[in-house]
Amino acid sequence: GDEVIVFEPFYENYVPDAAMSGAELVFVELHAPHFTFDPAELRAAFSQRTRAIIVNTPNNPSGKVFTRDELQQVAALCQEFDALCITDEIYEHIVYDGRTHIPVATLPGMYDRTITISGLSKTFSVTGWRxxxxxxxxxxxxxxRKVHDFLTVGAPAPLQEAAATAMEQAEAYYPELQAMYSRKRDLLxxxxxxxxxxxHSPEGAYYIMADFTGLGVPGDDVAFARHLVERVGVAAVPGSSFYKHRQDGAHFVRFTFSKSEETLAEAARRLR
Structure with a gap:
């Protein structure tokens, strides 16, 4: 059958979404600690059955921001194998340390084969508005459009009006957003x-994938996440949630710093 390539660790909705479309999934690992892919492994994942690749940058859960060179490698393979690139760019304005988000559709030859997905949830902190x-x-x-019409119909009109107003924010808003999350990143x-x-220090988004094997706590990621809640009073997501094979993520937990600075300071105190 048709195949869709997914980088892992991945946002957990990608797998059931692809499965609902009838696609077979092919996984390409982003190797810790910097969550980079091996070009040879990426090329080997493409075949005549490849119909699309999903690229999430900045990335949830790893915090990786794909470089221009990495995206050009993806683009070249999409064109060679006549595949679509489905991009999740929901964290496009949350990048750190002078990095720049590069929309895949802006790369040569990619406009006609890229489906760009984004939204206001993360940029304006309105995740519940969908x-x-x-x-x-x-x-x-x-x-x-046809699928959307039958699944969602449309977002509430007052929320769309509010979104339009938010998008008229001055350009200064976005550097301020990045500076705020940069402070919060370092607090955690x-x-x-x-x-x-x-x-690894996240390059974008607001998550930290943390390897806990050096702490000497027995058990896998689920046991460790339970330990954090029960003994430390801090919640984290088990890393195996973001991998095809649970054992590949069993030494990770994912933290988020999309909280108030007061909450993060208290979490820091408890973690120490």
């Missing part, structure tokens, strides 16, 4: 490193 959008050429968007990252976790 306001998102898809950008794609008419040949692709016509089918998307520093105590994790000091406590013995192994983790």
């Amino acid at each position: 306001l998102g959008y898809v950008l794609a050429p008419p040949a692709l968007s016509n089918a998307i 990252l520093v105590p994790l490193l000091e406590s013995g976790y192994r983790c």
Whole structure:
């Protein structure tokens, strides 16, 4: 059958979404600690059955921001194998340390074969509003519109009005957003490193994938997440949630720093 390539660790909805479409999934690992892919492994994942690849940048759960060179490698393979690129760019405005988000559709040869998915949930902290959008050429968007009409119909009109107002924010809003999350990232990252976790500083989004094997706590990621809640008073998501094979993520837990600075400071105190 048709195949869809997914980088792992992955946002957990991608797998059931692809399965609902009848596609077979092919996984390409983003190798810790920097969550980079091996170009040879990526190329080997493509075949004449490949119909699409899903690219999430900035990435949930790893915090990776794909570089221009990495995206060009993806783009070249999409064109060689006549595959679509489905991009999840919901964290596009949350990047750190001078990095720049690069929309895949802006790369040469990719406009007509890219489906860009994004929204306002993360940028404006309105995740419960479920306001998102898809950008794609008419040949692709016509089918998307039909499915959307029967599944969702439309977002509430008052929320759409509020979203339009939010999008008129001055350009200064986005650097301020990045600076705020950068402070929050460091509030959580520093105590994790000091406590013995192994983790790479997130390049974007607002998650930290932390390897806890050096802490000497027995058990897998689920047991460790339960330990954190019961003994430390801090919640994290088991890392196996983001991998095809549970054992590949069994030494990770995912933390988020999309909380108030007061909450993060208290979490830091407990983690230490």
